[in-house]
Amino acid sequence: MSAGNHAQAVAHRASQLGIPATIVMPRYTPNIKVERTRAFGAEVILHGEELSETAALAKKLVKDRRLIMLHPYDDEKIITGQGTIALEMLNQHPTLDVIIVPVGGGGLISGIAIAAREINPAIDIIGVETQRFPSMKQALAGEPIQCGRSTIAEGIAVKTPGVNTLPVIRRLVKDIVLVDEPEIESAVRMLLDLEKTVVEGAAAAAVAALVKTADRLSGRNVGVVLSGGNIDPLVLASIIKRGLVQSGRMVRLHVAVYDVPGALSKVCRCIGDAGANIVEVHHQRSFTSLPLQSADVEFILITRGRDHVDEIMSALSLDGFTARLMNVADINNPF
Numbered sequence: 001m002s003a004g005n006h007a008q009a010v011a012h013r014a015s016q017l018g019i020p021a022t023i024v025m026p027r028y029t030p031n032i033k034v035e036r037t038r039a040f041g042a043e044v045i046l047h048g049e050e051l052s053e054t055a056a057l058a059k060k061l062v063k064d065r066r067l068i069m070l071h072p073y074d075d076e077k078i079i080t081g082q083g084t085i086a087l088e089m090l091n092q093h094p095t096l097d098v099i100i101v102p103v104g105g106g107g108l109i110s111g112i113a114i115a116a117r118e119i120n121p122a123i124d125i126i127g128v129e130t131q132r133f134p135s136m137k138q139a140l141a142g143e144p145i146q147c148g149r150s151t152i153a154e155g156i157a158v159k160t161p162g163v164n165t166l167p168v169i170r171r172l173v174k175d176i177v178l179v180d181e182p183e184i185e186s187a188v189r190m191l192l193d194l195e196k197t198v199v200e201g202a203a204a205a206a207v208a209a210l211v212k213t214a215d216r217l218s219g220r221n222v223g224v225v226l227s228g229g230n231i232d233p234l235v236l237a238s239i240i241k242r243g244l245v246q247s248g249r250m251v252r253l254h255v256a257v258y259d260v261p262g263a264l265s266k267v268c269r270c271i272g273d274a275g276a277n278i279v280e281v282h283h284q285r286s287f288t289s290l291p292l293q294s295a296d297v298e299f300i301l302i303t304r305g306r307d308h309v310d311e312i313m314s315a316l317s318l319d320g321f322t323a324r325l326m327n328v329a330d331i332n333n334p335f
Contacts, residue, residue, distance in 0.1 A: 073107030
């Protein structure tokens with residue numbers, strides 16, 4: 001069973017070896033992960049809203065069909081294989097002081113921690129979970145596991161920490177940092193804007209943790225594991241669009257106009273002359289509290305940023321229009 005990345009790896013290798021593979025994935029796994037797994041020839045079964053429900057069916061299939069389970073994280077060989085990431089990182093950058101790793105069931109961080117601490121006992125390994133799925137952090141603290149129902153980082157949305165991974169993490173991992181959904185979204189955009197790298201939510205969580213703990217990591221050499229790039233295109237588009245709204249580069253504007261011929265043209269010309277691009281217009285006469293001879297026109301605009309929005313509002317005011325801005329986030333708040 002897998003939320004996507006382990007599934008593709010198993011399906012790919014099974015295809016190379018001519019071995020049939022059955023992969024059980026949560027029902028809401030991004031379609032891109034499902035289709036890529038199927039493209040390798042695996043049988044994909046969608047079951048359950050989360051990995052624990054998926055695991056229950058996988059165990060039943062193992063028994064009923066007499067199959068072999070390749071666990072995505074609670075398996076010594078999987079942990080060993082994932083530890084080679086640390087070998088590569090430290091081979092390329094032997095001066096690393098810290099490695100930040102996304103945490104689901106704990107296989108990835110366990111392997112990395114074992115390998116990295118064997119090479120350099122002084123290196124710090126920091127794990128990252130979402131605030132909606134803090135199962136490993138709760139297990140380490142001896143607390144009851146309490147998780148949410150969904151997260152953009154579905155690749156690490158695990159409610160049951162590994163039996164083999166928990167003691168390794170307790171012994172070798174310095175800390176588990178929790179990040180929230182807006183922080184993960186911001187990290188996806190940051191990697192896209194600055195590094196031109198497309199990552200899924202689980203991978204972006206590590207960058208979100210880097211940003212969140214920047215003060216305490218200042219002056220240290222930090223390596224970050226980007227653990228997957230399988231993000232649904234629609235999710236990525238939504239993240240980008242929300243980022244435009246938060247930066248003031250996409251705004252929703254309501255303008256009151258007289259409901260007479262030429263009025264809409266006049267306000268559109270004013271907006272165009274101010275240098276904004278109109279991408280949507282909604283002309284509302286019925287669902288408004290304006291006088292009968294007036295209309296409420298909603299515009300979706302692409303702008304150059306918050307200062308440009310102020311210029312547009314001033315231009316509308318000078319032309320005699322009453323306008324109000326809707327749902328523009330504070331540009332100074334990255335999350």
